[in-house]
Amino acid sequence: MKIALIGYGKMGKAIEAIAQGRGHEIVHRIDINSSHLLEKEQLQQADVAIEFTTPETAYHNILKCFAANVPVVCGTTGWLEKLPEVKAQCLEQHQAFLYASNFSVGVNIFFELNRRLAELMATQSDYRSSMVEIHHTQKKDAPSGTAITLAEQILEKQPAKTGWVNEATTDPTKLGIVSERVDPAPGTHIIQYDSPIDSITITHTAHSREGFAAGAVTAAEWLKDKKGIFSMKDVLSL
Structure with missing residues (x-):
């Protein structure tokens, strides 16, 4: 080819x-x-x-x-x-x-896990969802395209969320996405659901390009x- x-x-x-x-x-x-x-x-x-x-x-x-x-x-x-x-x-x-x-094959499987977890958590009002994405300092956009895809999946499954913001937030209608830029970091995405009792976290970390x-x-x-x-x-x- x-x-x-x-x-x-x-x-x-x-x-x-x-x-x-x-x-x-x-x-x-x-x-x-x-x-x-x-x-x-x-x-x-x-x-x-x-x-x-x-x-x-x-x-x-x-x-x-x-x-x-x-x-x-x-x-x-x-x-x-x-x-x-x-x-x-x-x-x-x-x-x-x-x-x-x-x-990445792993990230696309992670997308499926994220979608399913968001669906399961949609009725659990005690949990607050949030995201952190970490990339190298040369990355030109924030949040990452992967983070936006993950956010859109969460918003689709959780009608109480009306949108995302590129910062930490206490607004229950917004999904907060924190973007960190450090070297070297090919890419890490962390989805977390926090309640007063416990937390649920799923993470994908790339080791290289x-x-x-x-x-x-x-x-x-x-x-x-x-x-x-x-x-x-x-x-x-x-």
Whole structure:
């Protein structure tokens, strides 16, 4: 499989290593100094694109992949206000798009645990839910995309919560998300339910970027030759 890497930072390099180890070819390594490779003729040399860039550039990069008729796997977070438009463009142009806030197999299983726990706790009014997410200091968005996904799952299952805030809170209608930035920290997400009697906590801790990178390559392998809008739930049959 021929892959165009859109974004060649630490994650791009980790994806490259995994992909090459599986026998795939990296036909383009695109960063701020090689944006000319985002042109249609260049992108069409790839079977699939994997996009890990910045919130400011992800939307335009995805549309360029659509224009080149290249399936695109996107892991950039912080731009999701434009996600509905991207999905509409994908369907209109009969393209293939897979977005995930986190490609780690473990995190996607954690999503399922979080959803189920939130459902179980929905009727337990003595418990207050909260979240802490910890990442490296180079991470550009806060809270993390993974934390937002987790928060949305909790809000969906707990109607008493009307939204989330990026700070600790005593407001029972809000889910507090505390974002910590320390090095080195590939990513930790902690969900806690506290009552006067006890606490329930579930935690996912990444030990390296390898899990995210491997998941992104798996998603690209799965997406090749497909059309439509997908997520890691589809890839992992969750």
